[in-house]
Amino acid sequence: MPDVYLRTVMLMGTVVTIQVVGHGTDQRQAIERKETVERALGWFHQVEACCTRFDVQSEAMRLTSQVGVPVPVSAILYQAVQFALAVAEESGGAFDPTIGCAMETRGFNREYRTNRIIQTALEPGIPASYRDVRLDPERKTITLARPLILDLGAVAKGLAIDMAARELKRFEDYAIDAGGDLFVAGCSPDGAPWSVGIRHPRREDQLIDSLRVSNMAVCTSGDYERKSPTPHILDPRTGIAANDVASVTVIAPTAMAADALATAAFVLGPIDGIRLLERQGVDGLMVSPTLERYATRGLCIAPRQGDGPIAAACSR
Numbered sequence: 001m002p003d004v005y006l007r008t009v010m011l012m013g014t015v016v017t018i019q020v021v022g023h024g025t026d027q028r029q030a031i032e033r034k035e036t037v038e039r040a041l042g043w044f045h046q047v048e049a050c051c052t053r054f055d056v057q058s059e060a061m062r063l064t065s066q067v068g069v070p071v072p073v074s075a076i077l078y079q080a081v082q083f084a085l086a087v088a089e090e091s092g093g094a095f096d097p098t099i100g101c102a103m104e105t106r107g108f109n110r111e112y113r114t115n116r117i118i119q120t121a122l123e124p125g126i127p128a129s130y131r132d133v134r135l136d137p138e139r140k141t142i143t144l145a146r147p148l149i150l151d152l153g154a155v156a157k158g159l160a161i162d163m164a165a166r167e168l169k170r171f172e173d174y175a176i177d178a179g180g181d182l183f184v185a186g187c188s189p190d191g192a193p194w195s196v197g198i199r200h201p202r203r204e205d206q207l208i209d210s211l212r213v214s215n216m217a218v219c220t221s222g223d224y225e226r227k228s229p230t231p232h233i234l235d236p237r238t239g240i241a242a243n244d245v246a247s248v249t250v251i252a253p254t255a256m257a258a259d260a261l262a263t264a265a266f267v268l269g270p271i272d273g274i275r276l277l278e279r280q281g282v283d284g285l286m287v288s289p290t291l292e293r294y295a296t297r298g299l300c301i302a303p304r305q306g307d308g309p310i311a312a313a314c315s316r
Contacts, residue, residue: 004189005030007037011044012052012157014179018164021173021189036167040176043163050077051156053100053149060150063142070134070141076159078140080256081133084155087260088130091276095264096236098128100149103234129236157181158219158259165255176255181219183255199224201246201287208287213251219258221266222247223289235267244269246289251299252282270294 003025008017018040023033050059050073059077073081084097128148135142161176165183168174173186175194184194193214200208201222211218221233223246235242248266252258261280265273270286274294277284283299 002189005033005037009041011041012048012160012178016041016044017177019175020171023171036170040164040167043167044160047076047156047160047163050074051080051152053151060152063144064149067144067147070136070139070143072139072141078142080152080155080159081142081150082135083256084152084260085130085133087264091264091268093129093237094235094267095260096130097150097152098130098132098148099234099236100151102239103151104149154263155256155260158254158256161217161255181255181259183217184213185215187214198249198285202291209285216251216253217255217258218249218251219255219262220247220249221262233263233266242267245273245286247287248273248284250277250282250284257282
């Protein structure tokens with residue numbers, strides 16, 4: 001069995017675990033491996049400081065008080081917002097990073113470390129949309145055309161995973177797990193591609209399926225993710241909870257893409273969600289509240305006894 005280095009910490013409101021297989025055969029290599037893993041974890045701190053809406057001092061929240069003003073921002077925040085707007089456009093607004101005010105109003109406004117309530121006072125007016133966010137690619141500025149709160153939760157954690165993976169790329173075999181959102185490279189300790197389980201949306205501590213994955217990200221959005229009477233995935237176009245899907249798992253080259261597209265597909269529902277994933281050239285599995293499973297062409301799912309009807313084992 002090869003040497004395995006494991007590091008687990010609480011970051012961005014979830015448990016983050018990095019596992020590196022090998023590369024610690026002598027003391028010097030072991031020290032270098034440990035230092036590299038710590039730098040990788042540091043990206044979670046940096047991304048959170050830029051993108052969170054649960055800290056009034058974050059870059060993203062400071063934008064809220066500068067409506068109509070082009071604000072120079074860090075490369076991290078610019079990249080997160082730029083990608084979020086691209087997914088919003090591609091999904092026809094099913095994904096929208098300006099949903100922060102709606103989320104705050106519904107009670108998703110507690111900072112996970114202190115449990116302190118973050119309440120942003122915005123003047124009432126016409127609801128914002130992603131079209132109210134303007135980017136200047138030359139000056140790297142962001143302009144908010146109207147008062148709004150950016151919610152980058154569906155891209156920030158994925159971006160942090162991707163930055164950590166870039167830090168770890170010197171290693172061939174490693175895994176980053178941030179609350180079930182993953183990036184895995186090379187092989188697991190058993191020498192095979194990493195085995196990734198897909199949580200059953202209705203049976204706690206059970207899997208509905210599993211995958212063998214290497215050099216890819218796997219992210220899931222599910223209606224079970226937060227224990228709250230208020231659903232945490234809203235359709236930004238209507239302000240109503242998205243309830244046609246129980247879970248969406250996306251396999252993509254980057255965690256930021258997998259995370260954002262999983263959320264967008266969840267809102268769009270099984271048919272349009274699968275179409276979105278296939279247009280983007282990624283694979284995915286969507287499970288309905290009645291446990292019907294829908295998969296992209298590249299991810300054929302075999303029927304399993306007791307899991308409910310298979311409405312579309314392979315989308316065609």
